[in-house]
Amino acid sequence: MIKEIQVKSVLNKHKKRDDWFLENYTLNPYSGCSFNCIYCYIQGSKYGGDHSNNLSIKVNAPEILIKQLKNRAFKREYGIIVVGSSTDPYLPIEENLGLTRELLQIIYRFKFPVHIITKSNLILKDLDILRKINASANLPSDLKTKLNHNVIVSFSFSTIDNKLAGIFEPGAPSPRERLQTMQKLKEEGFLVGANLMPVLPFLSDTEVNLDKMIKEMKYHDADFVLVGGLTLFGDKSTDCKVRYFEILDKYFPEISDKTRKLFRNSFYPPKNYQQVLSERSEKICRKYGIKNNII
Ligand code: SF4
Known part of the structure; x- marks a missing residue:
């Protein structure tokens, strides 16, 4: 079911720039996500809700964004806007609706830089606006040289x-x-990268699999690769933790128990898992000469 909702704010300012995604602001044209990833952290985490059944369109987002960006631009509070921090901005509905497109036009008008996070090729429909943003936005002063x-x-x-x-x-x-x-976006002259997030324990996080993935990213001209582990939340049937283990039991019973052990005490695997993953990713990125951060 798709709902239309009114929002009071659409641009969220972050106190401190995020080191990974470089966000000063986040913007999500939609609430909920029809891509329905089994591991989606939004389902069951503090962000809550059953994503797939509650896709909502923020219908007044353009008028609110104009007000918010006008104010920020007036104070010259330029910063990177991450579009798609909690839902994909290029869901199938965007093809006809063009809400993300409309918001990008506003971003272009006020000259803010963007970092778009997506899983979709629909972004190609907005190349014209992205080119204009790339040519004219104002980076925050400390990022201009980086x-x-x-x-x-x-x-x-x-x-x-x-x-x-x-x-x-x-x-x-x-x-x-x-x-x-x-x-294709790299050929267009944008900075592009891959978020290998989350890599799936025992399925895509092994040295061999990570090597294959990072090699493929390099081959497809990624400027950077960011690697992050799985987090699993919740205990309701729609929550990602429950759905993830249902899928493992059905398709990969041989790794069910050891994956459950990893998440025995928390939402995320133990520190040593994160440490190994991080060292492994750094080593493979070095091997292929690809950055493991954006700047
Ligand atoms: S694309 Fe992202 S937001 Fe959408 S369901 Fe998948 S993980 Fe969640």
């Missing part, structure tokens, strides 16, 4: 195996399509 681009686009992957992606990301475009779209 970033040569005003448009960053990153694509999210939990795997590059199309079959595995079909199980864990049933509504999203295939990894192959994402890779091709990333390459």
Whole structure:
């Protein structure tokens, strides 16, 4: 079911810039997400809700964004706007609705830089506006010497195996399509990268799998790769933790128990898992000469 909702604010200012995604602001044209990824942290986390059944369109987002950006631009509080921090901005509904497109036009008008996070090739329909933003936005002063681009686009992957992606990301475009779209955007002159988030324990987080994924990102011209582990929340039937283990029991029973052990005490695996993942990713990024951060 798709709802239309009115919002009071659409642009959220962050106190401190995020080191990974460089966000000063976040903006989500939609609430909820029809890509329906099994591991989606929004389902069951503090962000709450059953994403797939509650896709909402923020119908007054354009008028609110004009007010908010006018105010920020007047104070010269330029900063990177991350579009798609909690839901994909290029869901199938965007093709006809064009809400993300309309918001990007406003962002262009007020000269803010963007970092778009998506799994979708629909972003290609907005190349014209993205080119204009890339050519004219104002980066925050401390980033001017570090970033040569005003448009960053990153694509999210939990795997590059199309079959595995079909199980864990049933509504999203295939990894192959994402890779091709990333390459196309690089050819267009944007800064592009891959968010390998979350890599799936025992399925896509192994040294061999990570190596394959990062090699493929390099081959498709990614400027950077960010790697992050899985988090699992909630105990309701629609929550990601419950859904994730249902899928493991059904398709991968051989790793069910050891995955459950990883999440025995928390939403995320123990520190040593994170440490190994981080060292492994750094080593492979070095091997392929690809950055493991944006700047
Ligand atoms: S694309 Fe992102 S927001 Fe949408 S369901 Fe998947 S993980 Fe959640």
